[in-house]
Amino acid sequence: MKSVVTTVVTAADAAGRFPSQNDLEAVQGNIRRAAARLEAAEKLASGLDAVTKEAGDACFNKYAYLKQPGEAGDTQVKVDKCYRDLGH
Numbered sequence: 260m261k262s263v264v265t266t267v268v269t270a271a272d273a274a275g276r277f278p279s280q281n282d283l284e285a286v287q288g289n290i291r292r293a294a295a296r297l298e299a300a301e302k303l304a305s306g307l308d309a310v311t312k313e314a315g316d317a318c319f320n321k322y323a324y325l326k327q328p329g330e331a332g333d334t335q336v337k338v339d340k341c342y343r344d345l346g347h
Contacts, residue, residue: 263289311346318345 261269263286271278278286318341319325325332332338 307346311342314345315342 267278267282267286271282315338319332319338324330327333331341
């Protein structure tokens with residue numbers, strides 16, 4: 260993932276110019292909002308297990324055939340792997 264600084268400098272370089280005042284203000288605003296973005300990411304990450312479980316349960320309820328022999332959820336090991344994959 261590129262940083263905002265890299266993106267701004269690359270765009271200015273591609274245009275054959277130095278970063279403008281507006282470019283630098285955009286970088287500064289992005290840095291000021293970093294704490295809020297980090298807080299949001301932490302909140303989302305803290306609920307990941309619950310969201311993953313809810314999504315997996317919804318899939319297995321909607322597609323009940325997945326629990327039949329030979330399907331993706333016919334053993335607890337396979338079910339656990341499905342939840343793991345949903346978490347990723």
